[in-house]
Amino acid sequence: MGGIDQERLWVLRAQQGDQEAFASIVNAYQGPVYNLAYRMLGSSGDAEDAAQEVFLRAYSHMESYDPARKFSSWILSIASHYCIDRLRRGHGRQVSLDEFEPDRWLPDPAPRPEQTALDRDREEQIRRLLATLPEQHRLVIVLRYWHDMSYEEIAQITSTTESAVKSRLHRARGAMADALANEARRQPVNTVVERTVEHVTSRAI
Amino acid sequence: MSHPGPSDVANVPVRETKRLYERRLADPDLGAGQPVSESESFAELDELLACARLAEPPSHFAAQVMVCVARRHSRQRTVRLVRRVMTVVVLLVAMIGGTVWLLSAVRASNAPIVGGISLVFEQIAAILQTLAVAIGVIARAIPGRATVLLGVWIAVAAGVSALWCAAVARVQPSRVHA
Numbered sequence: 001m002g003g004i005d006q007e008r009l010w011v012l013r014a015q016q017g018d019q020e021a022f023a024s025i026v027n028a029y030q031g032p033v034y035n036l037a038y039r040m041l042g043s044s045g046d047a048e049d050a051a052q053e054v055f056l057r058a059y060s061h062m063e064s065y066d067p068a069r070k071f072s073s074w075i076l077s078i079a080s081h082y083c084i085d086r087l088r089r090g091h092g093r094q095v096s097l098d099e100f101e102p103d104r105w106l107p108d109p110a111p112r113p114e115q116t117a118l119d120r121d122r123e124e125q126i127r128r129l130l131a132t133l134p135e136q137h138r139l140v141i142v143l144r145y146w147h148d149m150s151y152e153e154i155a156q157i158t159s160t161t162e163s164a165v166k167s168r169l170h171r172a173r174g175a176m177a178d179a180l181a182n183e184a185r186r187q188p189v190n191t192v193v194e195r196t197v198e199h200v201t202s203r204a205i
Numbered sequence: 206m207s208h209p210g211p212s213d214v215a216n217v218p219v220r221e222t223k224r225l226y227e228r229r230l231a232d233p234d235l236g237a238g239q240p241v242s243e244s245e246s247f248a249e250l251d252e253l254l255a256c257a258r259l260a261e262p263p264s265h266f267a268a269q270v271m272v273c274v275a276r277r278h279s280r281q282r283t284v285r286l287v288r289r290v291m292t293v294v295v296l297l298v299a300m301i302g303g304t305v306w307l308l309s310a311v312r313a314s315n316a317p318i319v320g321g322i323s324l325v326f327e328q329i330a331a332i333l334q335t336l337a338v339a340i341g342v343i344a345r346a347i348p349g350r351a352t353v354l355l356g357v358w359i360a361v362a363a364g365v366s367a368l369w370c371a372a373v374a375r376v377q378p379s380r381v382h383a
């Protein structure tokens with residue numbers, strides 16, 4: 001049986017109250033829902049709470065799910081609205097680097113220490129860039145880049161139009177690109193010193 | 206040339222660090238002062254985001270969610286039961302209270318309807334008494350063995366009905382209402 005057919009069967013049985021079918025749905029969607037919550041809220045603890053609440057809401061409102069709509073869009077819509085509400089209520093908090101858990105990411109088949117350090121720096125940089133965006137812009141970036149959603153799907157999830165999605169995406173990318181350029185100009189001095197010393201020494205030889 | 210290690214960098218004086226930093230900003234070979242087009246900066250951003258990975262929840266997450274779901278389901282069932290019981294209690298209180306109040310009001314007004322209602326209740330009681338007497342006569346008229354057989358048949362029918370209801374209840378999954 002195809003993946004989509006299997007999913008439809010789970011949803012149908014979950015709508016009839018089958019908790020085992022709902023458990024299958026949780027297993028299938030825990031990754032995307034958690035990732036969206038993490039990217040929006042910036043903290044693994046908050047993301048776990050939010051993702052759990054999203055699934056509870058989905059369970060309570062399974063009967064309101066319209067089978068004509070993609071289930072992934074429906075559940076990510078619940079997650080999006082919940083995360084935005086939470087951010088607006090001020091429940092999102094700054095996360096310190098100490099909370100960053102590199103083990104939380106999908107495992108690299110051939111991990112190397114320097115690659116792990118690079119990955120960690122990159123993820124921290126991405127987190128900082130996302131934190132500069134307003135909630136709605138952050139959401140479209142996450143849905144576009146992490147969940148590979150089309151403009152139409154994003155518009156459906158965010159309850160807006162495709163042109164609004166494109167506009168937000170463009171502005172979000174511009175803001176992040178500016179922040180990235182500013183970070184590059186403000187590189188840590190010891191890194192600058194290393195590169196400069198190397199460059200000056202090599203020219204002197 | 207050996208690459209300067211961390212200890213070498215850390216030992217560079219602050220004034221020297223500042224001088225080197227200013228030189229880096231001024232030296233075009235080090236990439237300073239280069240104008241960056243929007244497409245280039247977007248490309249750089251896309252390259253960064255392309256390397257981003259999906260965050261994974263903790264291993265116990267799904268199990269944790271299902272525990273909360275089971276708890277919520279149980280709570281919802283309790284709330285529904287309490288709601289139904291409260292509804293029945295309220296209805297009974299309203300009906301009994303309303304009836305008592307109405308009767309007392311009518312009796313106080315000494316209206317002729319009071320006599321009429323009493324007569325109706327007396328008639329109903331008489332009919333029920335007659336019915337009970339008739340059932341007793343019929344039961345005594347049936348021979349002893351047939352009564353026993355009838356009793357056994359009724360018991361078997363009741364048992365089969367109970368088993369059927371239990372089987373149907375087991376097949377149907379628990380229903381949840383939002």
